Amino acid sequence: MGAAAAWGLVWASVLVGLCTAGDPVVYFDWDVSYITAAPLGVKQQVIAINGKFPGPIVNVTTNYNLVVNVQNDLDEPVLITWDGIQHRKNSWQDGVLGTNCPIPSGWNWTYQFQVKDQIGSFFYFPSINFQRAAGGYGGIIVNNRDVIAVPFGNPDGDITIFIGDWYNRNHTDLRKALDDGKDLGMPDGVLMNGKGPYRYNTTLVPDGIDYETINAQPGKTYRIRVHNVGVSTSLNFRIQNHNMLLVETEGSYTVQQNYTNLDIHSGQSYSFLVTMDQNASSDYYIVASARFVNESLWQRVTGVAILHYSNSKGKASGPLPDPPNDFYDKTFSMNQARSIRWNVSAGAARPNPQGSFKYGSINVTQVYVLKNKPPVVINGKRRTTLNGISYAPPTTPIRLADQFDEKGVYTLDFPTRPLDGQPRIASSVINGT
Known part of the structure; x- marks a missing residue:
């Protein structure tokens, strides 16, 4: 050994x-x-x-x-x-x-x-x-533990879908490009559960691509958990002709409401209840397409999987379901996000309702105003910043430095307001008590 x-x-x-x-x-x-x-x-x-x-x-x-x-x-x-x-x-x-x-x-x-x-x-x-x-x-x-009620009926199945932008270059090449101060450019596509798009368009999708198929029984309701695991691209997720009842996001039950599509940003996770209530005249598209980009140029950055009913009468064909039409309404995505509400009357991991903690009685002793910006070049490398600081992990992890009382590993000077002037690199940490 x-x-x-x-x-x-x-x-x-x-x-x-x-x-x-x-x-x-x-x-x-x-x-x-x-x-x-x-x-x-x-x-x-x-x-x-x-x-x-x-x-x-x-x-x-x-x-x-x-x-x-x-x-x-x-x-x-x-x-x-x-x-x-x-x-x-x-x-x-x-x-x-x-x-x-x-x-x-x-x-x-x-x-x-x-x-x-x-x-x-x-x-x-x-x-x-x-x-x-x-x-x-x-x-x-x-x-949930068995003793805690779930605020919806038991689904007939549980399905996980990973969506995310993807580059055909190895991550080492992408990393070098960033280290050289370059932009990664447009992704080569969007994967769904690690697979490329269904060939819905013979010009945009080459032959021979392996695609994901989600099998379902008519009349059944499934819990579908969707994670945007990509590195930078916001994606709009939708299932052709199906409503998606949002019930939970990243550990919190939500007020239940239907969406025909939802913007899911990098790192976010949502779960929906989806009922197979269509006539299965053919399979249905599951789509994740890029947001906040020139869609005519980014057409290939679209993930497409197939929802297949057991009694389906044929393959999916025709155009994909439309993305949000917000060319003249740039507030669509923000308003959509604001429509998601915490279900404070439901129990979660414990019997008490999720919103029962007395946050309003906590005395506020420190306020931070945070401002993030798109990547900028600092010392020849593209770096993102928060309040003008681009965080550099110290050689010794912070918790180890605390454990062994190592001084000078990091600084407790993270600014409470966005800094003026040029952004800088620092191992700066919020000093909270």
Whole structure:
């Protein structure tokens, strides 16, 4: 047994001892490696977990303890982060440079964390080296405990759909372009569950592309969880001729309302109830198309999957369902987002309603006004900024610096207002108490 594996077992033993008594423990062994795939018809290097792209779905229940042993078989360091999982009092397991040292190539690390008082739809992905552009992502489902009522009926099935922009260049080439101060340009397409578009248009979609098919039974209602796992492109998601009843987003139940389409921005997750109530005269398109771009130039940046009823009478054909017609109404997407409301009368991970916490009685002692800007070139590299600061992770992770009382690793001077003048790079942290 190698040193890395031995340390992994030691850490697993220690960490399991930290689990809350009585709460179940589930174990996962993941091998992160490259595979060769051609989702858009061009062979390239893709990051897989246990040989699969996308990676496996983590399906657990509130308060479960997760032990995830990650073996890094890439040729560079990796970190896995758990988007939306709160890691209460346990940020050591968050899988970002601020809290963890990267897992070196050929080594392993065992993550251990509890999905304490959480429910809903989340996803994981590699958080460093622009690896998310190469895959390595997968879904996280946190179910309610049996004693907590769910504010809708039991669906007949549960379906996860990953949507995201995709480049035919390897992530290392994309990373170099950014490091050289260049723009990535228009993506080569949009993937749905790691696959390219159905050939709805013989000019835009080449022959031989493998596409995703979602099989369904007529009259049944399915919970469909949609995650935008792309690196930068906002996407409009819609299912031809079907209403989508929004019920939850990233761990919070929502006031239930129907949408014919919804803008889903990079990193966001939503879940809908969709009833198969059409006549199945043919299959139906599932579409994710780019937003806030010149649509005539970005036509190829469209993901298309197929919804197939068991009694379908033929293949989908004809034009795709239209995206939002907001050429003269640039407030459409913002108003759509504002229409989503928290269901404060429903229980979630605990019996109390989600909105029962007395936030209004908390004294506000510090106010921050935040302003982010599009990427700018700083020291020859394209960097995004918040309040004029582009964050640079320190060599020593912040939590380790705190643990060992290392001084000068970061500064507690993040500005409360946007800075005037030229943006700068800093390891600047909010000083909260």
